[in-house]
Amino acid sequence: MDVTPEQLRDTGFAVQFDAVAETVSVADRDRGPNLAVVSDPYAGRDLLVDHAVTRLDDPTRVALEGVASGEELPELASRDAGDAVVVENCHYLFSREVGGFGCLEGFLEAIALSAPTVVTSWNAAAWSYLDAVRDVSQSFDSVVHLPPIDAVDLARLVEAHHDGPLPEFVQTSADGRVKTVSFDRATVSPLGGREVTVPMPNLNTEYLLSRDATETVGDVEAVVFQKLVQVAGGNPGVATACWDESVRDGQVAPGFVAEYDPQFSLDDDAAFVLELVVSNDRIRRQTLDQIRPTVQVDKALQTLAESGLVAVDGEWARVAPTHWRAAKEHLEGRQLLW
Amino acid sequence: MVTLLQTVADGFSLDPAVVVQALLVLVGAYVAGRTVSGALTRIADRFLAQRFRVTLLIPIVKFVIYGGAVYVTATLLFKLTTAQLVAFSGVLGVAVGLGLKDLFADIVGGLVLVTEQPYQIGDMVTIGNHYGEVVDIGIRSTKLYTLDDTMVTVPNYLFFNEAIANANDGNAEMLVTVTFQVDPGSDANRARDIVEEALLSSQYVYVSDAAPVEVFVSDELHYRMVEGRAYVNDLRNQLRFESDVSERVLAAFAAADIESPQVPASVADGAEG
Numbered sequence: 001m002d003v004t005p006e007q008l009r010d011t012g013f014a015v016q017f018d019a020v021a022e023t024v025s026v027a028d029r030d031r032g033p034n035l036a037v038v039s040d041p042y043a044g045r046d047l048l049v050d051h052a053v054t055r056l057d058d059p060t061r062v063a064l065e066g067v068a069s070g071e072e073l074p075e076l077a078s079r080d081a082g083d084a085v086v087v088e089n090c091h092y093l094f095s096r097e098v099g100g101f102g103c104l105e106g107f108l109e110a111i112a113l114s115a116p117t118v119v120t121s122w123n124a125a126a127w128s129y130l131d132a133v134r135d136v137s138q139s140f141d142s143v144v145h146l147p148p149i150d151a152v153d154l155a156r157l158v159e160a161h162h163d164g165p166l167p168e169f170v171q172t173s174a175d176g177r178v179k180t181v182s183f184d185r186a187t188v189s190p191l192g193g194r195e196v197t198v199p200m201p202n203l204n205t206e207y208l209l210s211r212d213a214t215e216t217v218g219d220v221e222a223v224v225f226q227k228l229v230q231v232a233g234g235n236p237g238v239a240t241a242c243w244d245e246s247v248r249d250g251q252v253a254p255g256f257v258a259e260y261d262p263q264f265s266l267d268d269d270a271a272f273v274l275e276l277v278v279s280n281d282r283i284r285r286q287t288l289d290q291i292r293p294t295v296q297v298d299k300a301l302q303t304l305a306e307s308g309l310v311a312v313d314g315e316w317a318r319v320a321p322t323h324w325r326a327a328k329e330h331l332e333g334r335q336l337l338w
Numbered sequence: 339m340v341t342l343l344q345t346v347a348d349g350f351s352l353d354p355a356v357v358v359q360a361l362l363v364l365v366g367a368y369v370a371g372r373t374v375s376g377a378l379t380r381i382a383d384r385f386l387a388q389r390f391r392v393t394l395l396i397p398i399v400k401f402v403i404y405g406g407a408v409y410v411t412a413t414l415l416f417k418l419t420t421a422q423l424v425a426f427s428g429v430l431g432v433a434v435g436l437g438l439k440d441l442f443a444d445i446v447g448g449l450v451l452v453t454e455q456p457y458q459i460g461d462m463v464t465i466g467n468h469y470g471e472v473v474d475i476g477i478r479s480t481k482l483y484t485l486d487d488t489m490v491t492v493p494n495y496l497f498f499n500e501a502i503a504n505a506n507d508g509n510a511e512m513l514v515t516v517t518f519q520v521d522p523g524s525d526a527n528r529a530r531d532i533v534e535e536a537l538l539s540s541q542y543v544y545v546s547d548a549a550p551v552e553v554f555v556s557d558e559l560h561y562r563m564v565e566g567r568a569y570v571n572d573l574r575n576q577l578r579f580e581s582d583v584s585e586r587v588l589a590a591f592a593a594a595d596i597e598s599p600q601v602p603a604s605v606a607d608g609a610e611g
Binding site: 101 | 384385386387388391510511532535536538539541542544545546547551571572575578585586587589590
């Protein structure tokens with residue numbers, strides 16, 4: 001996603017940018033605040049951290065690149081309240097194994113009541129897991145989540161992201177209409193007092209009311225961005241990646257926006273490897289081997305790569321941006337992500 | 339009694355065409371019930387852990403289809419007046435009393451199961467001595483698929499007589515308990531931490547505020563027991579969850595020099611004597 005923090009701010013994230021700025025500006029004489037920036041992969045948390053850095057006075061900045069041993073972390077005890085420390089990718093502070101939580105627990109202990117301002121960034125899936133098993137949110141004064149983007153804001157984001165004038169919006173004969181009905185989940189008690197979650201139809205009234213049969217270009221444009229938001233799950237980075245894949249020879253059409261079905265067949269080991277990849281943004285194959293020595297990691301990665309879910313680049317495996325939503329929905333369906 | 343039967347017979351139509359129609363309705367209902375049930379099961383499997391939203395409907399749909407078929411068949415075969423209806427009720431009462439009592443109890447049990455729903459298709463339940471996943475709730479019986487690959491058919495009337503334990507109550511996640519015994523001389527706190535981390539790092543675990551991971555240590559006569567409780571993300575992974583946790587706990591125990599309890603010398607001597 002080739003956009004600046006300011007451009008991302010102007011596409012519906014002003015509240016989050018302001019929350020970051022406000023949090024890092026309230027350091028008092030004794031103690032600076034602890035801030036956690038949480039988002040899905042590709043959603044732009046690095047831009048939010050960049051924004052925090054511009055508000056801090058010469059912070060020490062560390063970006064973790066793999067499962068941390070603790071030596072990479074800056075020392076906190078000797079710093080004053082005016083100091084600031086930025087630690088990115090804190091989901092690398094733990095690994096999903098027996099003995100894999102020590103570094104995280106040490107870090108959370110160190111930032112509790114520490115003097116300097118501490119700005120951290122986290123993968124949203126890892127954050128949800130750690131909040132369930134370690135109450136990680138209790139250690140932060142402020143937690144800023146990046147919410148899903150809507151179609152109108154995505155159109156502005158794509159204008160900022162796209163190199164040169166936007167392509168021509170065309171309607172093709174291929175399928176590609178936006179859904180006029182989507183389904184939300186609601187909890188009801190139909191029988192015996194037991195609560196069940198059922199799909200509730202949700203009409204896309206905005207699209208239905210705005211649709212004008214005599215208008216072609218404007219209608220198609222709205223459909224393209226609506227569909228991009230839908231296939232990207234509102235993730236800005238994923239949406240722009242899908243946009244890049246949808247532009248063909250200077251044209252873009254709803255039918256060019258590829259949809260990926262989350263209902264694919266994965267065995268337990270492949271699903272767990274996918275979960276580790278999704279909840280780490282990217283992860284080393286060696287780390288996967290270390291976390292689960294009994295799992296045939298390369299075989300699982302091959303399965304995931306063949307289905308397009310994971311891109312393997314040398315020693316690194318990362319979730320393919322265009323398949324992120326399908327991967328997330330599949331893992332949520334299996335209750336591997338919460 | 340003869341008068342009673344004669345009264346009922348007066349309202350009973352034995353026109354062959356009507357009988358064929360009635361049979362076709364029953365066969366059609368059976369095929370429709372099986373088809374809809376199979377289709378809903380396949381749809382449910384696509385929802386993975388959310389499959390219970392669909393399986394909830396299967397017995398209801400089946401009972402509606404079968405109930406409708408019985409009603410249509412009855413209206414085809416019987417043209418009953420009020421007096422004949424009363425007589426028919428009497429005949430039915432006699433039939434139930436003479437030999438159809440269990441069948442009738444099964445059917446009523448099935449109706450109560452559908453309305454009260456002490457369990458639904460997909461739940462892990464204990465009925466009597468049987469523990470397994472409910473794979474079908476029929477008019478007469480419920481089928482359980484046990485952990486040792488056995489299909490058990492339980493008559494529905496047991497619902498009235500037996501306590502039914504439902505381990506998950508319509509959710510995919512289910513509480514699983516794993517226990518380990520360690521030597522009293524070993525570090526029990528370290529053992530506790532290992533069991534907790536093995537549980538919450540398992541690929542099959544599900545954790546939320548309502549589904550926490552808990553570990554308890556108790557002091558027994560010749561050993562310390564470490565008991566871990568956590569929710570498996572899908573009840574179908576119960577054995578895999580237990581195995582995954584046990585393998586990694588035992589490996590970590592070995593690495594941390596946490597030993598299994600030894601048989602005390604006095605007990606061993608006693609056994610030899």
